[in-house]
Amino acid sequence: MKWNSFAKLGGVAAFAALVLAGCGSSNSFNGGSSKTLNWSISTELPTMDISKSTDLYSGQTINATGEGLLRYTGNSKVGPGVATSYKVSNGGKTWTFNLRKSQWSNGTPVTANDFVYSWQRTVTPKTASQYAYIFANIQNAAQISAGKMAPSKLGVKASGNNKLVVNLVKPQSYFKYMVAMSTFFPMNKAQVTKEGSKYGTNDASLLSNGPYVLKNWNSTKDSWYLSKNPKYWNAKNVKLSKINFTVIKDPSTALNSYNGNKIDYTTLNGVQVKQYKNKPGFENHAEASTFYMVMNQKKDPIFKSADARKAISLAIDKHHLVNTVLADGSLFPKGFVASQMITKNGTDFADAASVPEAVSYNMKQAKALWAKAEKATGQKSFNFNYVADDTTTSKNISQYVQNQLEQLPGVKVNNQNLPFANRLNRQTKGQFDITVAGWIADYPDPSDFLDLMTSKNSYNYGHWSNAQYDALVKKSESTDANNEAARWSDMVQAEKVLMKDQGVVPLYQQSLATLTRSNVKGVLFIPTSPEIDWTSAYMK
Amino acid sequence: MVKYLAKRIFYIILTLFIVATVTFFLMKIMPGTPFANQQKLPPAQQAQLAAQYGLNKPVWEQYLLYLVGLLHGNFGVSYQFSNQPVSYLIGSRIWVSIQLGAEAMVVGVLLGLIIGAIGAIRAGSWVDTSATIVSILGVSIPSFVLAVLLQVYIGLDTRILPIAGWGGFEYTILPMLALAAQPLAETARFMRTEMVDVLNSDYIELAKAKGLSKYGVIYHHALRNSLIPIVTIVGPLAVNIMTGSMVVENIFSIPGIGDQFVKSIMTNDYPTIMGLTIVYCLMLCVVLLITDILYGIIDPRIRITDSK
Numbered sequence: 001m002k003w004n005s006f007a008k009l010g011g012v013a014a015f016a017a018l019v020l021a022g023c024g025s026s027n028s029f030n031g032g033s034s035k036t037l038n039w040s041i042s043t044e045l046p047t048m049d050i051s052k053s054t055d056l057y058s059g060q061t062i063n064a065t066g067e068g069l070l071r072y073t074g075n076s077k078v079g080p081g082v083a084t085s086y087k088v089s090n091g092g093k094t095w096t097f098n099l100r101k102s103q104w105s106n107g108t109p110v111t112a113n114d115f116v117y118s119w120q121r122t123v124t125p126k127t128a129s130q131y132a133y134i135f136a137n138i139q140n141a142a143q144i145s146a147g148k149m150a151p152s153k154l155g156v157k158a159s160g161n162n163k164l165v166v167n168l169v170k171p172q173s174y175f176k177y178m179v180a181m182s183t184f185f186p187m188n189k190a191q192v193t194k195e196g197s198k199y200g201t202n203d204a205s206l207l208s209n210g211p212y213v214l215k216n217w218n219s220t221k222d223s224w225y226l227s228k229n230p231k232y233w234n235a236k237n238v239k240l241s242k243i244n245f246t247v248i249k250d251p252s253t254a255l256n257s258y259n260g261n262k263i264d265y266t267t268l269n270g271v272q273v274k275q276y277k278n279k280p281g282f283e284n285h286a287e288a289s290t291f292y293m294v295m296n297q298k299k300d301p302i303f304k305s306a307d308a309r310k311a312i313s314l315a316i317d318k319h320h321l322v323n324t325v326l327a328d329g330s331l332f333p334k335g336f337v338a339s340q341m342i343t344k345n346g347t348d349f350a351d352a353a354s355v356p357e358a359v360s361y362n363m364k365q366a367k368a369l370w371a372k373a374e375k376a377t378g379q380k381s382f383n384f385n386y387v388a389d390d391t392t393t394s395k396n397i398s399q400y401v402q403n404q405l406e407q408l409p410g411v412k413v414n415n416q417n418l419p420f421a422n423r424l425n426r427q428t429k430g431q432f433d434i435t436v437a438g439w440i441a442d443y444p445d446p447s448d449f450l451d452l453m454t455s456k457n458s459y460n461y462g463h464w465s466n467a468q469y470d471a472l473v474k475k476s477e478s479t480d481a482n483n484e485a486a487r488w489s490d491m492v493q494a495e496k497v498l499m500k501d502q503g504v505v506p507l508y509q510q511s512l513a514t515l516t517r518s519n520v521k522g523v524l525f526i527p528t529s530p531e532i533d534w535t536s537a538y539m540k
Numbered sequence: 541m542v543k544y545l546a547k548r549i550f551y552i553i554l555t556l557f558i559v560a561t562v563t564f565f566l567m568k569i570m571p572g573t574p575f576a577n578q579q580k581l582p583p584a585q586q587a588q589l590a591a592q593y594g595l596n597k598p599v600w601e602q603y604l605l606y607l608v609g610l611l612h613g614n615f616g617v618s619y620q621f622s623n624q625p626v627s628y629l630i631g632s633r634i635w636v637s638i639q640l641g642a643e644a645m646v647v648g649v650l651l652g653l654i655i656g657a658i659g660a661i662r663a664g665s666w667v668d669t670s671a672t673i674v675s676i677l678g679v680s681i682p683s684f685v686l687a688v689l690l691q692v693y694i695g696l697d698t699r700i701l702p703i704a705g706w707g708g709f710e711y712t713i714l715p716m717l718a719l720a721a722q723p724l725a726e727t728a729r730f731m732r733t734e735m736v737d738v739l740n741s742d743y744i745e746l747a748k749a750k751g752l753s754k755y756g757v758i759y760h761h762a763l764r765n766s767l768i769p770i771v772t773i774v775g776p777l778a779v780n781i782m783t784g785s786m787v788v789e790n791i792f793s794i795p796g797i798g799d800q801f802v803k804s805i806m807t808n809d810y811p812t813i814m815g816l817t818i819v820y821c822l823m824l825c826v827v828l829l830i831t832d833i834l835y836g837i838i839d840p841r842i843r844i845t846d847s848k
Binding site: 044046047049054055128130131132145198199200218219220221222223247249250252253256257260262421422442458 | 570571572573575576577578579580581582583584585588589592593620621622623624628629632633688691692695696699703704705706790791792793795799806808
């Protein structure tokens with residue numbers, strides 16, 4: 001082969017590259033027109049199948065394209081959705097929902113049977129839903145998902161087209177929040193059956209009964225859009241005609257795209273928060289999520305002593321942790337139950353149940369308490385494995401915590417920062433001395449947090465146990481379940497018991513820091529999933 | 541040649557089999573489950589799900605089932621993207637990665653050859669020094685740093701090219717440049733060294749003595765002989781581009797398979813991990829095969845038909 005041939009070869013290759021380049025799919029980053037909202041999202045939507053969705057973003061999209069019996073309208077508030085009203089009877093165990101006449105996006109009516117079908121489908125073992133457990137309080141759900149009973153026995157019945165009757169195992173005052181979660185949305189049986197295994201994998205396989213319909217989407221796409229659903233019962237109050245979505249995984253790319261006017265909204269990471277917290281458009285939303293330290297009482301007898309647990313808490317300056325170590329918008333932890341999640345008569349639960357000394361810092365007192373606890377055990381030196389995630393944030397916290405705890409007499413801390421699955425594995429198997437756990441509430445009720453720390457709960461990794469606490473939690477779910485005031489008071493008391501006894505050491509509350517262009521209005525932020533609702537969004 | 545190819549293809553299949561086997565067992569050692577909601581799943585429900593997906597079977601049985609599926613061309617269904625076949629997941633993204641990689645390779649190697657050759661011909665001049673500086677920078681700046689710099693200074697500040705995304709040709713330029721830097725620099729370095737050697741060799745002296753013109757000598761004799769060692773680095777460079785693209789695709793929001801690979805590992809998405817491992821391994825084997833064939837074409841002393 002002569003050199004000429006090489007030149008030709010190169011030319012052909014270069015040409016091929018250009019031709020290939022022309023074949024790329026189009027439609028990324030639609031420019032910023034004022035009528036269309038351009039939203040950025042950090043990952044693809046893995047599925048739009050209501051039974052299969054587990055992640056925040058598909059939950060968000062299902063919430064935009066669908067509607068449950070009720071709809072979140074703000075912090076711990078729900079308003080009418082497909083149901084216009086509901087009645088609770090039979091000692092809180094029977095919920096009857098009256099449904100409005102509404103339509104799917106193909107014009108067929110949304111009926112009570114669509115809810116029955118959807119819920120039955122999710123608890124059926126063959127569906128392999130990862131959220132089936134959330135139906136556990138509906139009659140027979142547990143037996144059905146264990147494969148011991150037919151799905152048709154689920155405690156939800158349609159009475160005609162417009163009435164839905166739900167029977168619960170025990171009264172559950174927060175069931176109103178649960179029916180607003182995307183997992184409880186209706187599904188159209190004819191559509192799901194027709195699409196089979198394709199259901200939820202592309203936009204054509206879906207039917208919507210919510211404010212928007214999804215377009216130009218399949219689960220591997222990195223851009224798609226929501227368009228207004230003219231068949232939605234409240235369509236006259238939906239002002240946006242189109243919301244474009246673009247997947248941008250890298251936080252600095254997202255910020256650059258925002259600054260380059262390609263998108264109207266982006267989330268910010270820690271470093272970016274520092275730069276942008278005083279700029280216009282910055283917002284910091286509290287999430288219903290607490291990160292807390294757990295001490296393993298089974299492995300280390302010293303943690304059976306409340307003094308030792310209090311010493312650990314007092315040795316950590318949470319204000320310093322949140323403002324200097326993290327500095328990413330995370331909030332000071334008021335207690336175990338996240339703040340700004342639920343209020344009663346204008347009082348935040350976290351404030352009502354606040355035990356300031358359980359989250360304060362006093363190294364001198366910490367040392368004294370630790371010495372006291374140490375004396376009681378007779379052990380002089382302690383070598384603790386501190387198990388946490390391997391993210392940058394988590395590593396920074398680990399270093400700070402190590403530094404603080406090693407100031408306690410005789411304490412050595414060995415940091416083990418592990419990938420999430422690994423960390424979780426260690427926690428469930430009890431292979432840690434101290435660990436950091438994070439919890440994100442599914443629904444805005446304190447019980448979502450408080451249940452975790454009851455003696456027999458599998459998430460009580462440290463095996464903290466307190467009879468008074470267990471009794472209060474139980475009371476809130478049984479005798480006081482239908483008495484709102486008494487239930488609230490039980491839960492406040494329970495949280496106080498947990499904090500006074502330092503069952504856990506709250507470290508910080510997670511938040512979502514965002515930049516939104518000033519002409520974007522009416523986007524609703526909710527502290528639990530779906531976090532964002534565009535129903536009333538508009539652009540000025 | 542046919543015999544040689546048949547042999548090589550057999551080895552590729554063997555390699556794929558070994559890689560798939562090792563990956564399968566390593567993957568099963570990883571802690572955790574493929575269930576995204578594993579933290580909140582009660583143990584009974586987790587067991588139920590595992591049974592549903594056949595994850596409660598002994599690992600060797602799962603392995604045999606996987607192999608049987610593979611022989612039928614079935615890569616399985618992703619856990620992360622529910623109901624989405626892995627073959628579709630890979631199929632819809634791989635061409636994007638191949639296109640970007642091919643562009644970067646072609647541009648990088650061609651420019652590298654030119655820069656290296658010019659550097660060698662004008663050895664010691666300012667042109668040579670600048671070429672050397674360019675190649676040192678290209679080798680030492682990681683592709684992801686270059687990617688961010690290009691994005692900020694060209695995409696955001698001048699707005700000549702898109703910041704990120706995937707659309708027409710203009711979307712490929714910045715990520716392609718970020719990926720091309722390394723092959724460009726490596727090729728230029730090798731080319732310069734080789735060509736300086738070749739230009740000092742006896743047969744070049746002879747060609748000059750025969751009275752051939754300077755460019756005739758370079759074009760007909762020096763270039764071709766300098767290319768031989770370049771071919772040896774094309775394979776490793778292609779591998780570099782494959783690994784580099786995992787980060788660069790992420791930075792430029794490109795829907796390729798690089799990012800998918802990392803994510804599938806983080807989420808224990810077994811069928812996707814396996815599918816992508818096999819695809820990456822196959823791409824690597826093919827690149828190496830092509831390199832070996834190219835050898836024979838460029839250097840008549842290495843005859844493929846001779847190697848039995």
